[in-house]
Structures are given as C-alpha cells and as structure tokens.
Amino acid sequence: xxxxxxxxxxxxxxxxxxxxxxxxxxxxxxxxxxxxxxxxxxxxxxxxxxxxxxxxxxxxxxxxxxxxxxxxxxxxxxxxxxxxxxxxxxxxxxxxxxxxxxxxxxxxxxxxxxxxxxxxxxxxxxxxxxxxxxxxxxxxxxxxxxxxxxxxxxxxxxxxxxxxxxxxxxxxxxxxxxxxxxxxxxxxxxxxxxxxxxxxxxxxxxxxxxxxxxxxxxxxxxxxxxxxxxxxxxxxxxxxxxxxxxxxxxxxxxxxxxxxxxxxxxxxxxxxxxxxxxxxxxxxxxxxxxxxxxxxxxxxxxxxxxxxxxxxxxxxxxxxxxxxxxxxxxxxxxxxxxxxxxxxxxxxxxxxxxxxxxxxxxxxxxxxxxxxxxxxxxxxxxxxxxxxxxxxxxxxx
Amino acid sequence: xxxxxxxxxxxxxxxxxxxxxxxxxxxxxxxxxxxxxxxxxxxxxxxxxxxxxxxxxxxxxxxxxxxxxxxxxxxxxxxxxxxxxxxxxxxxxxxxxxxxxxxxxxxxxxxxxxxxxxxxxxxxxxxxxxxxxxxxxxxxxxxxxxxxxxxxxxxxxxxxxxxxxxxxxxxxxxxxxxxxxxxxxxxxxxxxxxxxxxxxxxxxxxxxxxxxxxxxxxxxxxxxxxxxxxxxxxxxxxxxxxxxxxxxxxxxxxxxxxxxxxxxxxxxxxxxxxxxxxxxxxxxxxxxxxxxxxxxxxxxxxxxxxxxxxxxxxxxxxxxxxxxxxxxxxxxxxxxxxxxxxxxxxxxxxxxxxxxxxxxxxxxxxxxxxxxxxxxxxxxxxxxxxxxxxxxxx
Numbered sequence: 001x002x003x004x005x006x007x008x009x010x011x012x013x014x015x016x017x018x019x020x021x022x023x024x025x026x027x028x029x030x031x032x033x034x035x036x037x038x039x040x041x042x043x044x045x046x047x048x049x050x051x052x053x054x055x056x057x058x059x060x061x062x063x064x065x066x067x068x069x070x071x072x073x074x075x076x077x078x079x080x081x082x083x084x085x086x087x088x089x090x091x092x093x094x095x096x097x098x099x100x101x102x103x104x105x106x107x108x109x110x111x112x113x114x115x116x117x118x119x120x121x122x123x124x125x126x127x128x129x130x131x132x133x134x135x136x137x138x139x140x141x142x143x144x145x146x147x148x149x150x151x152x153x154x155x156x157x158x159x160x161x162x163x164x165x166x167x168x169x170x171x172x173x174x175x176x177x178x179x180x181x182x183x184x185x186x187x188x189x190x191x192x193x194x195x196x197x198x199x200x201x202x203x204x205x206x207x208x209x210x211x212x213x214x215x216x217x218x219x220x221x222x223x224x225x226x227x228x229x230x231x232x233x234x235x236x237x238x239x240x241x242x243x244x245x246x247x248x249x250x251x252x253x254x255x256x257x258x259x260x261x262x263x264x265x266x267x268x269x270x271x272x273x274x275x276x277x278x279x280x281x282x283x284x285x286x287x288x289x290x291x292x293x294x295x296x297x298x299x300x301x302x303x304x305x306x307x308x309x310x311x312x313x314x315x316x317x318x319x320x321x322x323x324x325x326x327x328x329x330x331x332x333x334x335x336x337x338x339x340x341x342x343x344x345x346x347x348x349x350x351x352x353x354x355x356x357x358x359x360x361x362x363x364x365x366x367x368x369x370x371x372x373x374x375x376x377x378x379x380x381x382x383x384x385x386x387x388x389x390x391x392x393x394x395x396x397x
Numbered sequence: 398x399x400x401x402x403x404x405x406x407x408x409x410x411x412x413x414x415x416x417x418x419x420x421x422x423x424x425x426x427x428x429x430x431x432x433x434x435x436x437x438x439x440x441x442x443x444x445x446x447x448x449x450x451x452x453x454x455x456x457x458x459x460x461x462x463x464x465x466x467x468x469x470x471x472x473x474x475x476x477x478x479x480x481x482x483x484x485x486x487x488x489x490x491x492x493x494x495x496x497x498x499x500x501x502x503x504x505x506x507x508x509x510x511x512x513x514x515x516x517x518x519x520x521x522x523x524x525x526x527x528x529x530x531x532x533x534x535x536x537x538x539x540x541x542x543x544x545x546x547x548x549x550x551x552x553x554x555x556x557x558x559x560x561x562x563x564x565x566x567x568x569x570x571x572x573x574x575x576x577x578x579x580x581x582x583x584x585x586x587x588x589x590x591x592x593x594x595x596x597x598x599x600x601x602x603x604x605x606x607x608x609x610x611x612x613x614x615x616x617x618x619x620x621x622x623x624x625x626x627x628x629x630x631x632x633x634x635x636x637x638x639x640x641x642x643x644x645x646x647x648x649x650x651x652x653x654x655x656x657x658x659x660x661x662x663x664x665x666x667x668x669x670x671x672x673x674x675x676x677x678x679x680x681x682x683x684x685x686x687x688x689x690x691x692x693x694x695x696x697x698x699x700x701x702x703x704x705x706x707x708x709x710x711x712x713x714x715x716x717x718x719x720x721x722x723x724x725x726x727x728x729x730x731x732x733x734x735x736x737x738x739x740x741x742x743x744x745x746x747x748x749x750x751x752x753x754x755x756x757x758x759x760x761x762x763x764x765x766x767x768x769x770x771x772x773x774x775x776x777x778x779x780x781x782x783x784x785x786x787x788x789x790x791x
Contacts, residue, residue: 010407049773075678087726116641122773124719125786128752131718132449133639134702141787157660161752162719163787165771181639181679214621228678239725340415347422361429 008306008326009333019302020334023295024341027371030284030291031346032353034363037280039356044170044268048261051092053118053234054243056259057250064257065094065231066170066264067272072256074184074230083249085241090117091230093183096173101151106143108176109169110153112183118234121177127162133179138162140174142354153178154186170272172355180230188227198224288370295338295371296378299331303382310386311394324383328376335375339368431779433771433786436733439714441762444755446708446747448646450684452636454656454699456629457685459607461622462598464490470615470623471596477609481600487624490596490617495589502586509579516572523568527561534558604628607697632695633669634686636703643682645707645747646671652686657700665689668705708747714760718752720768721745724776730760731767731774733782738767738774 009016047066056065057072057080064070077089093112098105113119115130121138127147130136137158139145149160158178167175178186190198199221203209208220235258237243247258259267269277303310313323343364350357468490475487534554541551608625611617634654638646648671653663665688672683686703720730722740729742743759760766767774769786 123722123770125769125771128717128719129721131748131750131752133642134449134451147787165786211616212618214618336415340418343422344418 008309009330016330016334017337019298020337021341023298023334023338025345026291026294027338027342027367028345028349029342030287031342031359031364031367032350032357033280033284033287034367035346035350035357035359036353036355037277037284038358038360038363039353040172040273040277040280041269042358043168043172043356044273045265046166046168047170048264048268050122050167050175051090051119051234052122052236053090054237054261055086055235055247055250056264057233057235057254058231058257058259060255060257062257063267063271065092067267070231070257071229072231072233074180074228076254076256077233079254080233080235080250083246083254085237085246086235087238087241088118088236090114090119090234091180091232092119092234093180093187093231094169095183095187096169096171097153097186099151099153099176101145101149103144106145107173108140108143109171109173110183110186111175111177112180112187112230113177114180118236121162121164121167121175123164124162125165127160129162130177130179131161134182135159136161136179138164138177140164140167140176142168142174143176145176151176153182154191155189156182158182166356168356170268184227184230188229189225195225292370292374295335295374296381299334299375299378300382300385302330302334303327303379303386307386307389308394310389311391314389314391315394320387323386327383327386328379331375331379331382332372335371339371342371343367431736431781432774433783434731434733434738434767434774434780435769435785436765436782437717437720437768439716439756439760439762439764439766441712441714444710444713444715444747444749444753445706446645446710447704447706447750448638448642449750450636450638450643450681450703450705452634452684452686452701452703454632454695454697454701455635456607456627456697457631457633458602458628460601460604460626460628462487462600462624462626463620463622464598464617465595465619466592467616467618468493468596470611470613470617472613473609473611473623475606475609475624477606479606481604481606481626483600483602485600486597487600487606488598490598492593492596495593495596498589499586499593502582502589506579506582506586509575509582512575513572513579516568516575520565520568520572523561523564527558527565530554530558530561598623600626602626602628627697629691632691632697633688634666634701634703636684636686636701637676637679637681638684638703638705640675640680640682643671643675643684646682646684646705647707650705650707652703652705654686654688655702655704656692656695657702658696659692663704664692666703704750710747710755713746714756714762715749715753716756716760716766717768718748718754720766721748721754722774731770732765733767733780736779736781737777738780740776741766 057076058064058070059072062068062070074091077091080086081089091112091114093110095110095112096107097110098107099110111119120129124138125141127138130138135156135158137151137153137160139151139160139162141163145151145160145163147160147163150157151160152158153176164175164177167177169175189195202221202224203217209217233256235246237246243260247260250256250258310323346359350359471489471491473488475481475485481487534551534557537546537551537554540546541548604626605628606624607627609623610625611621611623617623646668648668650668652666652668654666655663666686667689668684669687670685672685675682684703684705686705716730721728721743722731723729724740727740727742728745729740731738732741733739741759744757746755746757748754767780770780771786774780
C-alpha cells in the first residue's frame with residue numbers, strides 16, 4: 001500500500017513546505033502573544049519573590065508599595081522586630097525614574113535596600129554584591145548597563161558592581177539596587193535650586209526668622225532637608241510563625257498595614273496589572289480564533305485545489321477511506337510543520353522583546369494539541385467536500 | 398533506488414529532525430532548561446578589610462565670637478578669609494553710655510578724695526578739741542580735790558572731755574566711710590571699664606575668619622555669633638559610617654580620603670577619633686579622620702568619601718562575596734555534585750570592599766562554589782556550568 005499523502009507532498013513539496021512555514025509564523029505569533037501575557041503576570045509575581053519577604057508592612061490604609069504610594073518611618077522596623085515570629089526586617093524604598101547612561105537613557109525602578117536584609121537581590125549573574133554603604137549599584141541586565149559603568153542618579157555618581165536578571169517592577173521596568181540611604185536621598189532630597197528657594201521661603205516666614213532667637217532659622221532649615229521615610233518594611237518570619245497572626249498584631253498594635261504574600265499577589269495580579277493583562281488576554285483569544293480560522297481555511301482550500309486529482313483517484317477506484325486518510329495525513333502534517341516552525345520562531349525571537357516573554361511548556365503542549373485538533377477538524381470539512389467530487393470531473397473538467 | 402525508499406527516508410529524516418529541534422528547544426531555552434551557573438575556587442591569600450563612609454570636612458576647633466550683652470554693632474574690622482592673630486581687635490559694639498559712666502565714676506572718685514581730706518581735717522580738729530577738753534577736766538578734778546571749784550563745775554568739765562572723745566571717734570568713722578566711698582567709686586570705674594572692654598571683640602586664637610555674620614548697625618543679643626573663626630590647622634573629616642560596618646574602626650588606622658572636588662585623587666589620613674556617642678536615628682557611627690597633609694584650597698563642609706583600612710589578614714581562605722547565600726537562616730554556598738546543586742553551610746568572616754568573603758570554617762582551599770546563577774537556586778536544581786553568564790562587553 002503506497003502512502004498517497006507522502007507521494008502527494010513529495011509531488012508538490014515546495015508549495016506544502018511554504019504553506020507550513022507561513023502557518024508556522026502565524027502560530028509563532030500566537031504563541032508569543034501567550035508568552036507576552038504570561039510574562040506580564042510573571043513580572044508581577046517575580047517582584048514578590050525577589051525580595052524574599054513573607055510580609056510587607058506599609059502605611060496604614062494604603063495598598064502600597066507597588067499599587068499605591070506608601071510612607072513609613074525608617075525606624076519602624078525596630079518595633080516590628082520585637083513582634084514574636086519576626087526573624088528579619090529590611091527597609092526598602094521604590095522610585096520609578098528615568099536615568100541617563102553613556103549610551104542613552106533608560107526607565108528604571110530604583111530600589112533602596114539594606115545589604116543582608118530582606119529586599120536585597122537573591123542572586124547575581126555577574127559582579128559582586130554591594131560592599132560600600134554608598135554610591136554602588138546593582139543593575140538588572142535589561143537596563144543595558146555594564147559592570148564597572150558609572151551612572152549619575154540625581155546628585156551622585158554610582159558604580160555598577162553587580163548585575164541581576166529578572167529583577168523588574170510590575171510594569172517590567174528593570175530595577176537598579178542602591179544602598180538605602182542613597183535611595184532615601186534620591187527620593188526625598190530636592191535639587192539645589194529648589195533647596196535654595198525653599199530656604200529663602202522659610203527665611204521670609206516671620207515665625208521662623210525671629211530677630212530675638214538666633215539659630216532658629218538654621219534649625220528649621222536643617223530639619224527640612226532630611227528625611228527618614230521608606231516605602232515598605234519587608235519582614236521575613238521565623239520558621240513556624242503564622243503570617244496571618246503576625247500581620248494582625250502589626251495592624252492592631254503598630255498602626256501599620258501588613259500584607260502577606262497571598263495578599264500582595266492579589267493586589268498585584270488582580271488590581272495593578274488586571275486591566276493590561278485582560279487587554280492582552282483578549283487579544284490572545286482573538287488571535288487564537290483568527291489563527292484557527294486561517295489554518296482551517298488553508299487546509300480546506302488546499303484540498304479543493306486537488307479536486308481533479310481526487311476525481312482521478314476515484315475514477316481508478318480508490319476507496320473513500322484511502323482518500324480521507326490522505327487528506328487527514330496532509331492536514332496533520334501541515335499542522336505539525338506549522339507548530340514546529342511556530343514554536344522555534346517564538347523561542348528564538350522571545351529574548352529580543354523589550355519586556356519579558358515567558359513561554360511555558362504547558363502552553364506549548366496546549367498549542368500543539370489545539371493546532372492538531374483544528375487541522376483535523378478542518379480536514380473533516382475538506383474530506384466531506386472531497387468525497388462529494390464527481391469522478392467525471394477528472395475527464396470532463 | 399526506488400522513489401518509495403527515498404520518500405520514506407526523507408519523511409523519517411524530517412521527523413527525527415523535528416523531534417530533535419523540539420527537544421533542544423525544550424531543554425535549552427525554556428523554563429525546563431538547566432540553570433546556567435559560574436564557578437570559582439576557594440582561594441588562599443591576603444585579605445584587606447576596609448570600611449567605607451561619607452562625611453564632610455570640618456574644623457576641629459571653631460570659635461563663635463559674640464557679645465555678652467545685647468548691643469548694637471558699631472564696627473566690624475575683619476571679613477571672611479582674613480587671617481587673624483590672637484588678641485587682634487575683630488569688631489566693636491556701640492558702647493552707648495559706657496564711656497560716660499566711666500567718667501562719672503572717675504568724678505565720683507575725685508569727690509570721694511575731697512571728702513576724705515575734709516574728714517581728715519575734721520578728725521584732726523576733734524582730736525585737738527579732745528586733748529584740750531581732757532586737760533581741762535584733769536585740772537578741774539585737781540582743783541575740786543583742793544575744794545576751789547564746785548563739784549558741778551568739775552563734772553561739767555569731765556563730761557566735756559568725754560564728748561570730745563566721742564567726737565574724735567565720730568570723725569574717725571566719717572573718715573573711714575569717705576575712704577570706702579572712694580574705693581567704691583574706683584571699683585565702679587574699673588567695672589564699667591571692663592564692660593567697655595567687652596564691647597571690643599578680640600580674637601582668642603590665631604586663625605582664619607570663616608564667617609562674618611553681622612554688619613555694623615545690626616542689633617545683637619547676648620550669645621549671638623557675630624564672627625566665626627576656625628583654626629585651619631585643625632581641619633579634619635567628620636565621617637559617618639554605618640553602624641553595621643563600623644565594628645573594626647579604631648584610632649590610628651590608615652584611611653584614604655577622596656574630596657568631591659577631586660574625585661580621582663585620594664589623600665592619606667588616619668583615624669583620630671571615634672565618637673563615643675553614635676547617631677541613634679541614622680544608625681551611623683561618627684569617625685573623625687585627620688589629613689596626613691592638608692590639601693590646598695579645601696572647603697569646610699565639602700563632601701568626602703573615606704575608606705578606612707580596619708584589618709589586614711595575611712593568609713585566609715576566601716570566596717567571591719556573590720557566592721555567599723542564605724538558606725533557612727544559615728549562611729553558606731551552593732556546590733555542584735553530579736550536575737545538581739546542594740547547599741553547604743559555611744561560617745564567614747569579614748568581607749573586603751572588592752567583594753571577597755573570608756571563610757572561617759566549612760570550606761577548604763581549592764573547593765569549587767557557585768558564584769553567579771541565572772536564577773534563584775533551590776536544592777537539587779539542575780545546573781550547567783558556563784565560563785560567564787553575561788558575556789563581557791555585552
């Protein structure tokens with residue numbers, strides 16, 4: 001028994017392969033879109049994993065620090081460390097800003113952290129951790145910065161001493177880690193002109209500039225220029241501690257808000273990135289439907305193009321089963337080629353995307369099953385059409 | 398060769414190729430791929446422990462010159478940057494009535510001198526009278542004994558003599574009062590004179606004027622600084638060092654000082670004082686570092702960076718600091734056995750500023766540890782060793 005499908009493909013292999021390639025690129029785009037959606041969600045989740053925290057303590061009645069601004073005094077951690085079950089606490093600040101480097105500018109999330117405490121990057125892909133208490137930075141690869149490069153952030157120059165990977169904000173901006181005190185200064189200290197203006201404004205205020213009280217003005221001005229706030233205190237709990245109990249203690253006695261990892265996940269995935277994730281997901285659904293339709297139409301038209309050959313087959317007495325098998329095999333082959341090309345293309349072009357594209361093996365398997373199922377479905381329609389072909393068309397047409 | 402065989406061979410080859418491609422993609426590109434890591438050996442050698450802080454240039458001794466009483470500034474003789482000597486007149490306050498009060502005191506003293514002379518004359522007069530009266534009384538007492546005068550006349554003369562003695566005492570007392578008056582007047586003159594001297598502000602030391610805060614005509618209150626002097630030889634650095642890193646800082650340790658105005662030059666210095674009181678709010682220790690040779694044109698208040706060499710260990714085992722990880726509240730490193738990683742608890746000592754951590758126990762020289770990894774490692778994770786995860790220069 002000869003394989004009619006194989007013979008037919010070999011007969012017109014160029015057409016078959018190029019159709020498969022075209023389909024493959026379309027499937028690749030669909031898989032990439034799934035990857036973009038997964039990446040968007042993963043950007044939010046990875047933000048929570050990076051700090052290694054179990055609890056996030058933020059300003060009361062806020063959804064901080066990612067979804068809303070939050071401000072906590074930087075000595076609040078001392079009280080938090082006293083709560084039973086808390087093993088470690090780290091002050092962290094976040095600030096999204098544009099920074100300049102030698103080859104252009106990049107939008108980053110500036111993270112202030114304390115080395116050795118929750119909030120520090122868990123692993124490096126190059127370089128070393130921060131060892132000086134000031135003016136050193138660890139940058140994410142996505143920022144395009146290199147080891148040893150010097151970047152200017154507001155008032156000071158920082159040296160990039162280490163590089164990380166997948167340290168991004170919920171919006172996908174690469175993170176730059178700097179020591180906490182520097183980050184506090186960046187966040188709260190204004191530029192020189194603003195400082196000078198503010199000093200003049202204070203000096204013009206008779207309440208602060210009284211002739212009989214020398215030194216009052218200087219004291220007031222000094223108090224305006226310093227800040228002791230952070231955005232969040234990250235807590236790591238002792239083994240066996242119940243995070244819900246600790247969070248309740250903090251809410252009740254420290255007058256701060258405490259979120260567990262599950263709460264944060266809810267805030268980030270369900271609130272912060274919900275709309276953009278839904279947007280991408282809707283597009284993914286539409287793209288999937290369109291791809292399915294195109295795959296079906298291509299297989300259908302390919303079969304219709306072979307009406308004459310099918311008629312000849314019928315004329316020489318080929319059985320319906322043989323013809324149906326030929327069409328089904330061709331459709332599945334086309335689907336398989338399309339999937340392989342699509343998966344390869346999606347994998348190869350994923351790293352070029354500016355934001356993270358996460359290609360899950362589960363998605364790939366689901367995609368393969370869908371492609372083959374759609375091919376089979378489309379071929380059924382084509383087979384019905386083929387079986388209705390009048391053998392006479394082979395002679396008459 | 399039959400076309401059937403060729404077709405089968407091609408289809409089979411294509412199938413195998415596709416399977417290989419998918420397998421390669423799944424095993425090397427996606428989340429199932431082994432994590433790329435880099436390795437480093439435990440090295441033995443010298444390790445320099447340093448600590449880093451920032452601070453400002455300050456004068457160890459600075460002098461705020463101001464009045465001891467409320468007044469108006471009359472003259473200011475020096476300006477910022479002027480070099481002054483000890484005892485030099487820097488500024489003068491308006492003395493208002495102090496000069497007049499000195500003259501008035503002097504006049505009062507002169508008047509007291511005249512009073513003293515009058516009192517002396519009175520005393521002499523009283524003494525003379527007393528001598529006369531007591532002689533007369535003696536004579537009458539003798540006459541009375543012989544019965545030439547009445548008892549009454551004799552008593553009257555005795556009384557006159559007593560009264561004259563009392564007058565002498567009174568005159569002497571008056572003289573003492575007058576002398577005190579004069580002393581008081583002279584003391585007043587001296588006191589007001591001192592006050593007058595206080596209105597002249599002089600430099601207590603040789604130094605440089607660092608600020609001129611008032612101009613003539615300004616009203617100042619007691620204790621307000623009008624001028625500030627510094628001793629330029631006492632310029633040093635007041636550095637703030639994170640409490641977590643200030644443990645090994647001791648007086649006498651060598652330090653490098655980098656001025657913000659000269660970022661590429663390091664000045665040598667040494668720790669001169671470690672403040673006993675550390676800043677509880679910023680959690681920083683305050684360390685004063687002196688210059689070995691004071692830089693030219695240095696400005697008080699300039700931002701500086703200080704690197705203090707706290708210890709030098711000659712022969713210790715160390716690993717890159719990036720290899721130090723924390724798992725389940727234990728410090729340690731990841732090591733590879735049969736392509737999978739396992740966590741090994743290690744005790745670490747100091748970490749140098751260039752990122753090497755001292756090993757106290759747990760690893761031997763030559764052991765290999767994971768330094769960088771593509772993602773967070775978990776026990777048993779499959780890894781692949783590469784020379785570098787990020788290509789240098791990319």
